[in-house]
Amino acid sequence: RSSWLLLAPLLTPPVPVITAPPCSLCPEGAHRFQWIRNLVPEFGISSSHVQVLSSPAEFYELLKVQIKAAKQRVVMASLYLGTGLLEQELVYCLEETLEKSLQAKGSPDLRVSILLDYTRGSRGRKNSRTMLIPLLQRFPEQVRVSLFHTPNLRGLLRLLIPERFNETIGLQHIKVYLFDDNVILSGANLSDLYFTNRQDRYVLLRDSPELADFFTELVDAIGDVSLQLQQDDTVQMMEGMVHPYQGDKVAYCEIANRRVMEVINSARTRQELLHAKTFHSSQPGSSLLSQQGSQASGSLKPEPDTWIYPLIQMKPFGIQIDEMVTETLLTEAERDARVFLTTGYFNLTQAYMDLILGTRAEYRILLASPEVNGFFGAKGVAGAIPAAYVYIEQQFYSEVCYLQQQERVQLQEYSRAGWTFHAKGLWLYLAGSDLPCLTLIGSPNFGYRSVHRDLEAQVAIVTENKALQQQLHQEQEQLYLCSGVVSTSTFEQPNRYVKLWVKLVTPLIKNFF
Numbered sequence: 001r002s003s004w005l006l007l008a009p010l011l012t013p014p015v016p017v018i019t020a021p022p023c024s025l026c027p028e029g030a031h032r033f034q035w036i037r038n039l040v041p042e043f044g045i046s047s048s049h050v051q052v053l054s055s056p057a058e059f060y061e062l063l064k065v066q067i068k069a070a071k072q073r074v075v076m077a078s079l080y081l082g083t084g085l086l087e088q089e090l091v092y093c094l095e096e097t098l099e100k101s102l103q104a105k106g107s108p109d110l111r112v113s114i115l116l117d118y119t120r121g122s123r124g125r126k127n128s129r130t131m132l133i134p135l136l137q138r139f140p141e142q143v144r145v146s147l148f149h150t151p152n153l154r155g156l157l158r159l160l161i162p163e164r165f166n167e168t169i170g171l172q173h174i175k176v177y178l179f180d181d182n183v184i185l186s187g188a189n190l191s192d193l194y195f196t197n198r199q200d201r202y203v204l205l206r207d208s209p210e211l212a213d214f215f216t217e218l219v220d221a222i223g224d225v226s227l228q229l230q231q232d233d234t235v236q237m238m239e240g241m242v243h244p245y246q247g248d249k250v251a252y253c254e255i256a257n258r259r260v261m262e263v264i265n266s267a268r269t270r271q272e273l274l275h276a277k278t279f280h281s282s283q284p285g286s287s288l289l290s291q292q293g294s295q296a297s298g299s300l301k302p303e304p305d306t307w308i309y310p311l312i313q314m315k316p317f318g319i320q321i322d323e324m325v326t327e328t329l330l331t332e333a334e335r336d337a338r339v340f341l342t343t344g345y346f347n348l349t350q351a352y353m354d355l356i357l358g359t360r361a362e363y364r365i366l367l368a369s370p371e372v373n374g375f376f377g378a379k380g381v382a383g384a385i386p387a388a389y390v391y392i393e394q395q396f397y398s399e400v401c402y403l404q405q406q407e408r409v410q411l412q413e414y415s416r417a418g419w420t421f422h423a424k425g426l427w428l429y430l431a432g433s434d435l436p437c438l439t440l441i442g443s444p445n446f447g448y449r450s451v452h453r454d455l456e457a458q459v460a461i462v463t464e465n466k467a468l469q470q471q472l473h474q475e476q477e478q479l480y481l482c483s484g485v486v487s488t489s490t491f492e493q494p495n496r497y498v499k500l501w502v503k504l505v506t507p508l509i510k511n512f513f
Contacts, residue, residue: 044304082191146223
């Protein structure tokens with residue numbers, strides 16, 4: 001019996017019609033992407049607070065340093081926590097920091113909140129749950145572990161689909177790691193591969209209390225509608241909360257939508273009030289004395305030259321903000337603008353493909369060669385997934401050639417001996433510019449899963465600062481340096497042979513990986 005056939009009930013979900021927001025490209029005296037704040041909160045920061053990281057080792061060391069330095073909060077959202085020695089060291093760092101907090105005078109201030117996916121975090125006898133239970137037992141008042149379970153995996157489907165395959169239905173895929181007022185956005189999970197030889201993207205946003213508050217509230221909101229891990233390795237919902245797979249699905253999704261949208265809308269309102277206050281205090285005639293007082297106390301923040309927009313996508317809950325913004329950015333990209341788009345799993349939605357093939361900007365799309373695909377060498381059916389990606393890539397390339405768009409739309413394959421590739425995101429270079437002014441970074445892969453099945457979050461970073469633009473440009477160049485341009489001959493190589501059964505099955509299963 002094929003495991004894939006068990007997924008038949010979900011093969012043809014309805015595709016929504018997206019109405020993109022009006023795009024006011026050049027408002028006077030403001031950057032051209034300010035329309036995004038009609039949908040989400042806008043966080044203005046100084047570019048000096050933004051640091052782009054380049055390697056897994058750098059990411060891992062930063063996580064440990066930030067955990068050890070945390071005083072008020074550690075909030076970590078990931079698909080899962082691995083079970084190796086490097087992951088255990090992270091748990092030890094958390095334990096050490098919590099212990100210090102406990103020994104401090106008065107009541108301990110430090111709170112640790114961890115959000116993972118239920119199915120991925122429960123896989124195997126030794127798993128994310130067993131890694132974290134000692135923390136729950138030792139610090140029950142300070143530690144919360146939430147396990148999100150998709151409402152779409154329920155009933156007979158949940159009983160029939162085996163472990164690993166049940167993850168295809170929907171996941172908690174957000175990756176955000178924050179420590180007091182410092183926020184790391186990435187596509188990397190908390191696993192040894194992501195700390196050693198799986199290439200991803202990572203950005204640190206320092207001293208950003210409003211942004212840290214937003215992501216804390218977002219993780220809390222998802223946590224509230226998730227299963228809570230108990231000290232005895234059981235799970236239970238918060239009192240009065242609808243169960244994700246035993247309760248009414250519509251009621252559960254409505255509650256989840258309400259909780260998440262409350263976070264987004266209240267943050268938007270807060271940021272608009274803050275902008276208005278800042279604007280008025282900077283006007284001629286505002287109190288010079290109060291400004292001098294602020295300078296004397298050292299509380300005056302540098303003028304923002306960089307804007308952060310959190311883009312949330314939770315289609316199971318009817319939230320499609322990331323999809324709307326991404327489609328609008330692709331639609332509005334002008335002639336001679338350049339878009340560098342990367343994904344570890346090249347499986348674009350039809351809407352994104354149509355926009356890339358039908359608009360005027362130049363595209364350089366970076367994707368994984370079969371050897372650096374995360375599923376390369378996997379056992380069983382999963383071992384055929386790299387071949388399915390090759391087939392999807394070949395079909396897209398054939399469409400590019402048919403439309404004679406090879407000059408405008410170029411595919412490039414990442415290849416690096418001993419490494420796998422997991423980077424995702426986008427860099428936008430305006431016409432005539434050698435540096436990007438906008439990047440998208442976070443968890444989405446621009447595929448069907450990201451848009452329709454999983455919980456996703458990324459940020460749009462818009463900057464006027466040349467030094468930060470240079471950092472982003474160097475990040476893009478470093479990734480693309482390890483790639484080769486795809487041509488017709490690419491698919492004639494022996495390692496690109498795709499078996500007939502893979503070609504037949506791929507259209508049926510492509511929405512699940």
